[in-house]
Amino acid sequence: GAGEAMIEPELYSxxxxxxxxxxxxxxxxxxxxxxxxxxxxxxxxxxxxLLHAAILKRLNQA
Known part of the structure; x- marks a missing residue:
């Protein structure tokens, strides 16, 4: 499948x-x-x- 974005709250290197x-x-x-x-x-x-800046902006609007 295809995805446009993925957010992961906890990852190891x-x-x-x-x-x-x-x-x-x-x-x-x-x-x-x-x-x-x-x-x-x-x-x-x-x-x-393409969506990176918009998603970051939305995530950091708290």
């Missing part, structure tokens, strides 16, 4: 490193929920790249 590279090579974007590019684990937002 080994959960994030390889999929991040695949997403980025396909034109997508992966950051933490604050918008920082990281492979250290924690939380993550992965998108097709």
């Amino acid at each position: 080994w959960d994030l490193a390889a999929p991040s590279i695949i997403v980025e090579e396909a034109g997508g974007r992966v950051t933490d929920l604050e918008g920082r590019r990281t492979y250290a684990g924690g939380n993550a937002l992965a998108t097709n790249g």
Whole structure:
């Protein structure tokens, strides 16, 4: 299947490193929920790249 975005509240670095590279090579974007590019684990937002800024903005409107 296909997805436009994925939000994960808790990841380890080994959960994030390889999929991040695949997403980025396909034109997508992966950051933490604050918008920082990281492979250290924690939380993550992965998108097709087009929706990334809008989703981050919505997530951080609290």
